[in-house]
Amino acid sequence: MAPEQPTDDDLPATVRIREVGPRDGFQNEPERIATDDKVALIDRLVRTGIDRIELTSFVRPDVIPQLADAEEVLRRIDVPEGVSRSVLVPNERGLDRALPLRERFDEVGVFLSASETHNRKNVNRAVQESLAGIAPVVARAQAEGLHVEAVIATSFGCPYEGDVDPARVREIAGELAAMGVTEIGFGDTTGMANPRQVRRFFADAAAALPGVLLTAHFHNTRGQGLANAVAALEAGCTSFESSFGELGGCPVPKGATGNIATEDLVSMLHEMGVATGIDLRALLDASRAVQGVLGRPLGSHTLVAGPIDWHRDAGAPA
Amino acid sequence: MAPEQPTDDDLPATVRIREVGPRDGFQNEPERIATDDKVALIDRLVRTGIDRIELTSFVRPDVIPQLADAEEVLRRIDVPEGVSRSVLVPNERGLDRALPLRERFDEVGVFLSASETHNRKNVNRAVQESLAGIAPVVARAQAEGLHVEAVIATSFGCPYEGDVDPARVREIAGELAAMGVTEIGFGDTTGMANPRQVRRFFADAAAALPGVLLTAHFHNTRGQGLANAVAALEAGCTSFESSFGELGGCPVPKGATGNIATEDLVSMLHEMGVATGIDLRALLDASRAVQGVLGRPLGSHTLVAGPIDWHRDAGAPA
Numbered sequence: 001m002a003p004e005q006p007t008d009d010d011l012p013a014t015v016r017i018r019e020v021g022p023r024d025g026f027q028n029e030p031e032r033i034a035t036d037d038k039v040a041l042i043d044r045l046v047r048t049g050i051d052r053i054e055l056t057s058f059v060r061p062d063v064i065p066q067l068a069d070a071e072e073v074l075r076r077i078d079v080p081e082g083v084s085r086s087v088l089v090p091n092e093r094g095l096d097r098a099l100p101l102r103e104r105f106d107e108v109g110v111f112l113s114a115s116e117t118h119n120r121k122n123v124n125r126a127v128q129e130s131l132a133g134i135a136p137v138v139a140r141a142q143a144e145g146l147h148v149e150a151v152i153a154t155s156f157g158c159p160y161e162g163d164v165d166p167a168r169v170r171e172i173a174g175e176l177a178a179m180g181v182t183e184i185g186f187g188d189t190t191g192m193a194n195p196r197q198v199r200r201f202f203a204d205a206a207a208a209l210p211g212v213l214l215t216a217h218f219h220n221t222r223g224q225g226l227a228n229a230v231a232a233l234e235a236g237c238t239s240f241e242s243s244f245g246e247l248g249g250c251p252v253p254k255g256a257t258g259n260i261a262t263e264d265l266v267s268m269l270h271e272m273g274v275a276t277g278i279d280l281r282a283l284l285d286a287s288r289a290v291q292g293v294l295g296r297p298l299g300s301h302t303l304v305a306g307p308i309d310w311h312r313d314a315g316a317p318a
Numbered sequence: 319m320a321p322e323q324p325t326d327d328d329l330p331a332t333v334r335i336r337e338v339g340p341r342d343g344f345q346n347e348p349e350r351i352a353t354d355d356k357v358a359l360i361d362r363l364v365r366t367g368i369d370r371i372e373l374t375s376f377v378r379p380d381v382i383p384q385l386a387d388a389e390e391v392l393r394r395i396d397v398p399e400g401v402s403r404s405v406l407v408p409n410e411r412g413l414d415r416a417l418p419l420r421e422r423f424d425e426v427g428v429f430l431s432a433s434e435t436h437n438r439k440n441v442n443r444a445v446q447e448s449l450a451g452i453a454p455v456v457a458r459a460q461a462e463g464l465h466v467e468a469v470i471a472t473s474f475g476c477p478y479e480g481d482v483d484p485a486r487v488r489e490i491a492g493e494l495a496a497m498g499v500t501e502i503g504f505g506d507t508t509g510m511a512n513p514r515q516v517r518r519f520f521a522d523a524a525a526a527l528p529g530v531l532l533t534a535h536f537h538n539t540r541g542q543g544l545a546n547a548v549a550a551l552e553a554g555c556t557s558f559e560s561s562f563g564e565l566g567g568c569p570v571p572k573g574a575t576g577n578i579a580t581e582d583l584v585s586m587l588h589e590m591g592v593a594t595g596i597d598l599r600a601l602l603d604a605s606r607a608v609q610g611v612l613g614r615p616l617g618s619h620t621l622v623a624g625p626i627d628w629h630r631d632a633g634a635p636a
Binding site: 227302305 | 544579
């Protein structure tokens with residue numbers, strides 16, 4: 001039971017969360033997770049009330065062997081009606097690999113970095129080259145009836161270049177919107193965002209990008225992830241990405257730690273009176289199963305502490 | 319180098335942080351830390367620019383043996399001018415023990431819980447009995463020229479009773495203020511606060527308690543601690559308590575995890591353009607020393623990731 005909340009502020013009543021753990025999380029695990037385990041974990045996650053999930057990535061298997069089983073995962077999972085399934089594709093070759101399984105997913109994710117140096121280190125291209133490469137992916141995916149999200153990494157700071165000009169991020173977002181992209185994710189890839197910056201950023205981006213769904217993708221690298229999520233929420237953002245157990249990160253640079261934990265985000269939002277549609281207990285059970293597979297404790301605080309009403313279920317004095 | 323920050327919002331320009339790790343943190347460690355180590359760690363912490371520190375507690379040594387060396391710690395530490403040293407006293411007997419060392423500290427902390435059940439489990443008294451017991455401690459401490467902070471635990475929720483009425487918390491705070499207490503800390507002892515609630519709470523408390531310094535004491539039990547700190551900041555709060563390495567917790571109930579990490583709080587505030595006077599690098603070095611003594615990784619994210627400009631020092635491309 002959450003405390004009764006004031007209703008005189010104007011936070012969104014509902015948000016949507018895309019669970020990115022099966023892609024962003026599993027990709028960053030040092031050991032490749034067995035396909036059987038992935039399938040079992042995804043089948044469990046999609047039954048927690050989550051309605052968007054990023055399943056895998058069609059990257060080169062020699063570059064990211066952790067996701068080399070993308071086709072098999074897509075084929076074998078059992079996802080209920082109403083859950084939107086997305087796959088990441090780095091380029092047209094990735095899309096070529098994904099499209100034979102068109103009926104097994106609903107959304108495509110594409111990505112680039114706002115910072116030239118990070119984009120170069122991550123995909124060995126200039127930002128404009130990445131944009132040029134994304135355009136045909138967007139066109140072909142949309143021709144197949146797929147929803148497209150474009151994620152702009154290092155939107156709030158670059159570990160190599162430092163500050164990233166928010167006007168430049170909006171400019172890149174504008175180019176993506178002009179291609180017809182209807183959802184743009186802003187990634188704080190290495191946890192450099194702060195709440196003051198985020199609130200301003202999302203307010204300005206909403207004004208600059210009417211009709212585009214703006215998605216917040218924060219990492220908890222320095223513990224500020226949920227504070228940034230609240231700042232985005234206060235600026236009107238209603239779409240978030242997170243990963244069970246705070247898994248995830250970024251291949252470059254080393255030390256870039258995980259996404260905000262879905263469990264902690266959901267716990268906080270529910271306590272704030274913001275609905276997510278997710279059953280927190282079912283999600284914690286699913287995360288515990290992930291923990292079992294990985295054989296180590298995950299980084300979610302709520303997974304350790306339990307939901308706020310744990311003691312009531314445990315028979316503590318009411 | 320933090321990004322240039324907008325100046326059109328009205329966040330406080332400066333806040334003060336009281337480091338509570340030597341008391342709240344060390345008290346909750348299963349193994350008692352050697353006095354030599356405590357002294358060395360405190361001597362290091364007080365040289366990071368922190369200007370308030372809670373050093374120990376004069377609780378019964380048989381109840382909390384981890385702090386049985388309170389007198390020795392106070393006698394041996396070397397704290398520079400300008401750093402305000404506080405000790406926690408649970409009752410007059412605690413004050414009796416502390417006062418012979420009057421020259422070795424500047425502040426006294428007293429505490430009770432807003433929730434009857436938590437207060438009963440923690441100190442085996444009704445809230446009114448605790449208030450009655452606090453009154454003479456405040457009077458005697460102030461007669462000695464000591465600053466007094468009263469902390470109200472479970473101000474944002476109780477693990478046994480659930481919701482805590484904010485009007486009741488303000489009422490207790492009002493009684494403390496009437497005793498002459500000039501600083502009241504509001505403790506989210508078991509991490510049940512959410513940012514929406516916190517913002518409203520601090521705005522209302524500031525209106526109800528003019529002239530009293532209101533201090534926010536959040537735990538990161540469910541990962542929401544920094545989000546709550548930002549909410550308090552946005553409501554005008556300028557005084558925070560935190561613990562290096564996310565150490566700390568509460569003796570009851572089990573599973574109540576640590577305070578917000580000072581490192582993460584300082585990193586976030588500095589990035590937001592809010593000054594603390596603390597040298598983050600020196601603080602991280604001190605936390606690393608604590609880590610060495612405890613022999614396990616601490617829970618601060620910034621301690622793992624490094625400060626936001628770490629790569630520049632590491633010679634990464636500028």
